[in-house]
Amino acid sequence: MPEISIMPHRVHLLxxxxxxxxxxxxxxxxxxxxxxVVINRRIRRFTDTPSGFQxxxxxxxxxxxxxxxxxxxxxxxxxxxxxxxxxxFVSAATLVELFGxxxxxxxxxxxxxxxxxxxxxxxxxxxxxxxLRRRVARMASPVFVVLPIRVMTDCVAPISMALRLFANVLVxxxxxxxxxxxxxxxxxxxxxxxFNLIHVAIxxxxxxxxxLNYTMEATE
Amino acid sequence: MSVIGIxxxxxxxxxxxxxGAALGMSMATGRAVxxxxxxxxxxxxxxSSLMFGLIMMETCAIYGLFVAILLIFVMPGQVPV
Numbered sequence: 136m137p138e139i140s141i142m143p144h145r146v147h148l149l150x151x152x153x154x155x156x157x158x159x160x161x162x163x164x165x166x167x168x169x170x171x172v173v174i175n176r177r178i179r180r181f182t183d184t185p186s187g188f189q190x191x192x193x194x195x196x197x198x199x200x201x202x203x204x205x206x207x208x209x210x211x212x213x214x215x216x217x218x219x220x221x222x223x224f225v226s227a228a229t230l231v232e233l234f235g236x237x238x239x240x241x242x243x244x245x246x247x248x249x250x251x252x253x254x255x256x257x258x259x260x261x262x263x264x265x266x267l268r269r270r271v272a273r274m275a276s277p278v279f280v281v282l283p284i285r286v287m288t289d290c291v292a293p294i295s296m297a298l299r300l301f302a303n304v305l306v307x308x309x310x311x312x313x314x315x316x317x318x319x320x321x322x323x324x325x326x327x328x329x330f331n332l333i334h335v336a337i338x339x340x341x342x343x344x345x346x347l348n349y350t351m352e353a354t355e
Numbered sequence: 356m357s358v359i360g361i362x363x364x365x366x367x368x369x370x371x372x373x374x375g376a377a378l379g380m381s382m383a384t385g386r387a388v389x390x391x392x393x394x395x396x397x398x399x400x401x402x403s404s405l406m407f408g409l410i411m412m413e414t415c416a417i418y419g420l421f422v423a424i425l426l427i428f429v430m431p432g433q434v435p436v
Contacts, residue, residue: 141428299414302421341410348407
């Protein structure tokens with residue numbers, strides 16, 4: 136029976152105790168910052184006819200912008216960078232599983248933080264679009280009675296997103312551990328393509344899609 | 356019946372949410388394919404709303420699975436065996 140726990144592993148660091156997932160989160164953040172600085176250096180040498188590395192970057196940025204434009208219209212310029220950042224972090228923090236490290240998204244507090252970022256994005260975009268008075272008025276339409284229900288629905292959204300991402304990553308990890316303990320040869324390599332790569336891609340896409348969908352619902 | 360046995364059975368019952376989610380997903384996908392066949396020019400809109408619905412159903416299944424996992428890995432430590 137493999138060692139499985141819902142809570143992240145604790146590690147000692149500078150006379151205090153933090154979760155291993157927190158440390159992994161810092162590592163991934165540092166890595167992404169370095170990556171951003173490198174891209175920023177390379178951006179000055181970008182040409183009008185893209186090739187190689189520039190193609191990949193332009194493809195990612197443009198597809199997210201186009202997708203956001205289809206969902207939230209003129210708010211896309213405000214939302215798309217946040218969504219792309221969230222998606223980059225989610226995929227990077229989960230893909231470290233490939234190296235046998237504990238993914239940062241296997242911690243409920245990490246995914247809840249990501250969900251709260253989504254929640255703030257939705258509300259800030261809606262407030263920018265309508266202003267406080269009209270936002271409340273829209274939430275209370277058509278009858279005043281629906282206001283508390285709408286508020287509750289909005290507040291549950293980040294928790295639902297957090298639980299979804301957390302449970303998906305956790306379950307993927309548990310299934311892989313179980314398979315490793317039963318058949319340690321060849322089979323895990325094939326299945327890990329699904330559970331560690333395609334699964335992560337789907338969850339990243341789902342996170343971005345849901346963020347944009349909630350924003351669309353709040354601003355349309 | 357031992358406590359561990361009851362926990363195992365309750366986890367199995369919790370995982371039965373998968374049945375409902377699978378039925379919902381199959382119905383939604385079937386209807387989406389039907390409507391795309393009837394009106395192929397609306398394929399983009401249909402598939403994006405299908406995606407949203409599928410995510411919601413998947414969440415339902417994931418909740419069931421999550422409860423099952425909590426039952427299996429957390430409950431045995433909470434009760435005297």
